[in-house]
Amino acid sequence: MKSIADIKAIKEKMQSEIIMRDNKDSDEIRVVVGMATCGISAGARPVYNTLVDEVLKRNLTNVKISRTGCLGMCKLEPIVEVYAPNQEKVTYCHVNPEKAVNIVVNHLVNGNVCTDYLVGTEE
């Protein structure tokens, strides 16, 4: 069974990569998931966890995933915002785990906005 002690091994493996990450601040992409009561009840938690899984799977060291509160568009939750350098903020709505995978692959990896999931399109 896994325990805290196993973290040592992960730490040693990661130590070298960390230095690389610190130097790449300029191309950091921030992904924000709305996780207030409305977001959570609409399914934001599996979306958040899927994003974490996908970002790890594809080793996207420049991506930071974080959470925020209610954005005032509760009926469009789960909402995911992407802040990429030199790009306007992109807001995705009604995101589910499947869409979250597509957002990682198309937007975060290849730079193509998933236009089908945008706030304006979905509404």
Add this chain to the structure above:
Amino acid sequence: MRELSLNVLDIAENSFKAKAKTVEVSIIQSGNVLTISIKDDGVGMDEEFLKRVVDPFTTTRTTRKVGMGIPLFKMVAEQSGGTFDITSEVGVGTTVTATFMIDNVDRPPLGDIADTIVSMIGNLGDSELIFNFQAFGESFTLDTNEVKRELENIPINTPEILVFLRDMINENIKTNCRGVSL
């Protein structure tokens, strides 16, 4: 909310917003009773606000006038034959405790508690989280103080660590529960 663990995620968010240094989430099964408590050392609430806090039209937000988190949690506890209690003191902190009758048909399943804890750890900031899970006489505790000490300079919210912690929580809970899902 389809799972009690979603309520936990929602309620605990209030603790972090209240600038808590340490948030303690404990889930305890004892016989037919499931007790969930979320305790923090945040700013706390005064008596007057505490009285209004179970009202859906009470919130600290200034942009909108509704706050559903606490009322929903109270409702789900009471509808499943349990109890709800919230105590708070300014400058000391707040404790929310809810109990549930495990065999009540109206009780939602506990659900994916590992997902909940990991979602919280992903956004910890400078706060700490202590998670305690007790079922069938076994106990499992995860303390982010300990994890951070092991990690030293590596942030706890890096995906590698989050996925590891999620697996660790899942394994321990599954073992404690002996295959029964609460």
